[in-house]
Amino acid sequence: MSSAEVPQAPHDDDIPLYEARKEIYPQAVHGRFRTAKWIILCITLGVYYFLPFVRWYRGPNAPDQAVLIDLPNRRFYFFFIEIWPQELYYVTGLLVLAALILFLMNAVAGRVWCGYLCPQTVWTDLFYAVERMIEGDRRERMQKAERGRWDLERIAEKILKHTIWLMIAWWTGGAWVLYFADAPTLVHELVTFQAPVVAYVWIAILTFTTYSLAGWMREQVCLYMCPWPRIQAALTDEYALNVMYRYDRGEPRMSAKKAEAARKADESAGDCVDCFQCVAVCPTGVDIRNGSQLGCIQCGLCIDACDNVMAKLGRPGGLIAYDTDDNAERREHHEEPVYRIIRARTVIYTVLIALVGAVMLYAFTSRNNVGISALHDRNPLFVKLADGAIRNAYTIRVTNKSLDTRPFRLEVIGLKEPKFDVIGVPQTGATSTLLEVGPDQTRELRVLVTLPKALIRDEKADVSFRLTDIVDGSSAIVRDHFFAPEGDYHSQQDGHHGQ
Amino acid sequence: MAAHDTNKVDTVTGMSTTGHEWDGIQELNTPLPRWWLWLFYICIVWGIGYVIAYPAWPLVSSYTKGVLGYASRDQIETDMASLKVQRGDMVAKMESASLADIEKDPKMLEVARALGKAAFGTNCGPCHGQGAQGGPSYPNLNDDQWIWGGSLDQIYQTIQYGIRNENPESRQGPMPAFGKDGIIPKADIPIVAAYVVTLSGRKPEGNVDLAKGQKLFAENCASCHGDAGKGNPEVGAPNLTSNIWLYGGDEKTIIETVTNGRGGVMPVWAGRLEPATIKALAVYVHTLGGGQ
Numbered sequence: 001m002s003s004a005e006v007p008q009a010p011h012d013d014d015i016p017l018y019e020a021r022k023e024i025y026p027q028a029v030h031g032r033f034r035t036a037k038w039i040i041l042c043i044t045l046g047v048y049y050f051l052p053f054v055r056w057y058r059g060p061n062a063p064d065q066a067v068l069i070d071l072p073n074r075r076f077y078f079f080f081i082e083i084w085p086q087e088l089y090y091v092t093g094l095l096v097l098a099a100l101i102l103f104l105m106n107a108v109a110g111r112v113w114c115g116y117l118c119p120q121t122v123w124t125d126l127f128y129a130v131e132r133m134i135e136g137d138r139r140e141r142m143q144k145a146e147r148g149r150w151d152l153e154r155i156a157e158k159i160l161k162h163t164i165w166l167m168i169a170w171w172t173g174g175a176w177v178l179y180f181a182d183a184p185t186l187v188h189e190l191v192t193f194q195a196p197v198v199a200y201v202w203i204a205i206l207t208f209t210t211y212s213l214a215g216w217m218r219e220q221v222c223l224y225m226c227p228w229p230r231i232q233a234a235l236t237d238e239y240a241l242n243v244m245y246r247y248d249r250g251e252p253r254m255s256a257k258k259a260e261a262a263r264k265a266d267e268s269a270g271d272c273v274d275c276f277q278c279v280a281v282c283p284t285g286v287d288i289r290n291g292s293q294l295g296c297i298q299c300g301l302c303i304d305a306c307d308n309v310m311a312k313l314g315r316p317g318g319l320i321a322y323d324t325d326d327n328a329e330r331r332e333h334h335e336e337p338v339y340r341i342i343r344a345r346t347v348i349y350t351v352l353i354a355l356v357g358a359v360m361l362y363a364f365t366s367r368n369n370v371g372i373s374a375l376h377d378r379n380p381l382f383v384k385l386a387d388g389a390i391r392n393a394y395t396i397r398v399t400n401k402s403l404d405t406r407p408f409r410l411e412v413i414g415l416k417e418p419k420f421d422v423i424g425v426p427q428t429g430a431t432s433t434l435l436e437v438g439p440d441q442t443r444e445l446r447v448l449v450t451l452p453k454a455l456i457r458d459e460k461a462d463v464s465f466r467l468t469d470i471v472d473g474s475s476a477i478v479r480d481h482f483f484a485p486e487g488d489y490h491s492q493q494d495g496h497h498g499q
Numbered sequence: 500m501a502a503h504d505t506n507k508v509d510t511v512t513g514m515s516t517t518g519h520e521w522d523g524i525q526e527l528n529t530p531l532p533r534w535w536l537w538l539f540y541i542c543i544v545w546g547i548g549y550v551i552a553y554p555a556w557p558l559v560s561s562y563t564k565g566v567l568g569y570a571s572r573d574q575i576e577t578d579m580a581s582l583k584v585q586r587g588d589m590v591a592k593m594e595s596a597s598l599a600d601i602e603k604d605p606k607m608l609e610v611a612r613a614l615g616k617a618a619f620g621t622n623c624g625p626c627h628g629q630g631a632q633g634g635p636s637y638p639n640l641n642d643d644q645w646i647w648g649g650s651l652d653q654i655y656q657t658i659q660y661g662i663r664n665e666n667p668e669s670r671q672g673p674m675p676a677f678g679k680d681g682i683i684p685k686a687d688i689p690i691v692a693a694y695v696v697t698l699s700g701r702k703p704e705g706n707v708d709l710a711k712g713q714k715l716f717a718e719n720c721a722s723c724h725g726d727a728g729k730g731n732p733e734v735g736a737p738n739l740t741s742n743i744w745l746y747g748g749d750e751k752t753i754i755e756t757v758t759n760g761r762g763g764v765m766p767v768w769a770g771r772l773e774p775a776t777i778k779a780l781a782v783y784v785h786t787l788g789g790g791q
Contacts, residue, residue: 019530379630383641386741
């Protein structure tokens with residue numbers, strides 16, 4: 001690096017490219033936001049851990065688990081909804097909705113997701129609670145770490161903590177696999193060591209990720225691994241509510257006594273007493289007084305901490321609060337703060353959410369229990385028979401989404417007097433046939449349509465196949481073509497062609 | 500690079516800089532966490548372990564095998580073996596069932612058609628085409644005209660033993676070279692060809708003595724193709740009254756056929772394919788549409 005041109009360069013000019021992790025020891029706190037976080041934690045983890053055990057009776061031919069991803073049979077069950085693989089667009093729709101809702105949350109109140117709902121936040125919160133219970137609060141943990149003495153008590157504490165962490169992590173992985181099989185059966189198989197190997201492997205993987213991400217990585221995930229802090233910085237604006245330190249009220253910082261004296265002397269005094277409680281409780285170790293920043297997940301715990309201090313000092317709460325940058329500036333200019341929830345972006349997001357939701361609802365309510373698809377033979381496109389007739393062959397797949405075996409009528413429409421054959425199914429009508437499809441199944445059929453030479457009107461004619469559910473009368477139609485060899489059909493028919 | 504003050508602080512962000520400066524642009528100091536560096540080292544260790552455990556280095560005529568002895572070829576064989584086990588019940592059922600029973604049972608029919616389609620693409624498609632559409636001198640198996648018969652049993656027999664090969668069970672009986680071998684005088688061949696054209700309801704080119712053609716046909720061709728030219732699947736004589744021609748139905752091609760004869764061949768498949776696969780192939784071909 002150093003050369004003759006830069007003689008002043010000292011030999012140790014390079015600073016380290018890597019930094020050691022700054023340990024943080026978040027302190028316990030009580031208050032509105034902490035309570036809200038506990039409630040959300042109980043609800044979200046409760047749903048995650050117990051949902052696989054909820055039953056939902058669908059009939060004798062379908063599983064009775066309310067939420068089930070049935071990979072071997074390619075079905076997804078969600079209470080009264082059953083999704084087939086070709087209907088995966090519902091999931092795409094849900095993902096679009098989820099993204100839009102995330103955007104809307106961000107436009108209204110910043111990183112609500114990060115602070116309250118993100119699995120990383122929720123599990124880390126739970127793991128911190130365990131750590132506090134066993135090793136003590138911030139001060140004790142810091143003292144123990146600083147002392148660095150490994151006496152029996154400390155070893156016991158560590159073993160206990162990691163055991164409980166691993167048990168939570170194991171239960172997390174265990175709950176995950178229950179979404180993919182009948183939960184009570186799988187639990188029984190798991191404890192008797194009869195479950196498929198893949199179940200144990202997934203439990204092991206999720207145990208490892210939960211234990212390492214919530215126990216060891218913690219805020220590092222938010223600071224270095226997660227893309228959302230970077231994305232949300234681009235999505236926010238000056239009207240979005242964010243956890244912020246109201247510097248217009250807090251500055252200049254001074255001790256409570258000095259502030260009191262200053263106020264008596266009618267001098268300017270801030271409410272911030274520089275007690276660092278907001279930093280002590282922060283799960284990512286940031287100082288909110290430096291303003292909005294990437295590390296802040298906006299969980300609101302610093303609001304609780306500061307409010308508690310302000311209450312003790314007899315000053316009004318809300319020195320740290322959900323507020324907007326715009327309002328801080330307005331207060332400095334002695335203007336009334338404004339809260340604008342209805343803005344262009346919130347309106348646009350809401351409209352988009354309503355639109356996507358409406359489209360999905362329409363697609364869902366208008367979906368049919370009957371399905372049909374046709375694939376015309378490509379090679380050969382048509383077959384010339386010995387008597388000159390032309391035959392087209394189709395692979396037709398009929399779908400019965402209802403949960404019982406049903407009779408269906410398959411018919412060919414749009415051609416004049418065609419001969420209609422379904423391989424392996426006894427013929428019941430001239431241009432139609434009755435067939436059965438099992439519950440929640442599809443059936444592939446080879447269908448032959450033959451036209452005598454005299455009835456062929458065109459090299460390419462429209463033909464449709466209609467499948468009708470005999471039980472409830474619902475039907476589905478698929479359009480295709482009937483191909484014939486090149487020929488001068490128009491003049492042969494003397495103008496009869498025309499429909 | 501001029502300034503090397505490592506304690507320099509950027510006034511806008513309040514962050515320290517690396518001290519590096521290019522034309523007034525300073526680089527903020529945002530070091531990676533050290534665990535990230537450790538991940539990098541772990542990846543290197545993993546990579547070394549992988550090279551030891553798995554096939555990795557190409558050598559001149561082979562490669563390092565790795566201590567685990569993994570080979571993707573083995574994996575395919577394992578997969579194929581497990582597929583065989585999966586299909587076992589159905590294959591056993593098909594082996595013992597009659598061809599007609601396979602077609603009557605919807606489940607067996609579905610499996611047989613799927614199995615037959617795959618086997619057809621690999622073994623039959625090169626001549627008959629992937630869709631069995633055939634081509635000149637290779638019959639279209641979708642239509643309703645069969646040289647050696649289109650019933651399930653006849654198709655099954657043809658697939659098992661083939662046509663005009665060394666196997667004694669195979670279909671025998673070539674079309675003689677009437678012209679080349681001097682059975683029919685060269686001058687008479689266009690006459691008999693013209694008569695053959697009329698069998699399928701068409702008009703021959705030019706003015707030919709059709710009565711003579713009919714006589715020639717009766718003397719030379721009718722023993723196999725029948726008096727009316729309807730053909731005979733027992734000896735593989737095609738129907739000459741229909742719209743379907745294996746080698747071409749124009750007069751010129753018919754003259755060529757009569758002159759030089761025809762003798763298309765098909766290999767034996769019994770012994771080369773599993774018994775159940777041959778059955779599946781027979782069912783597949785029979786259900787293409789033309790089966791009798």
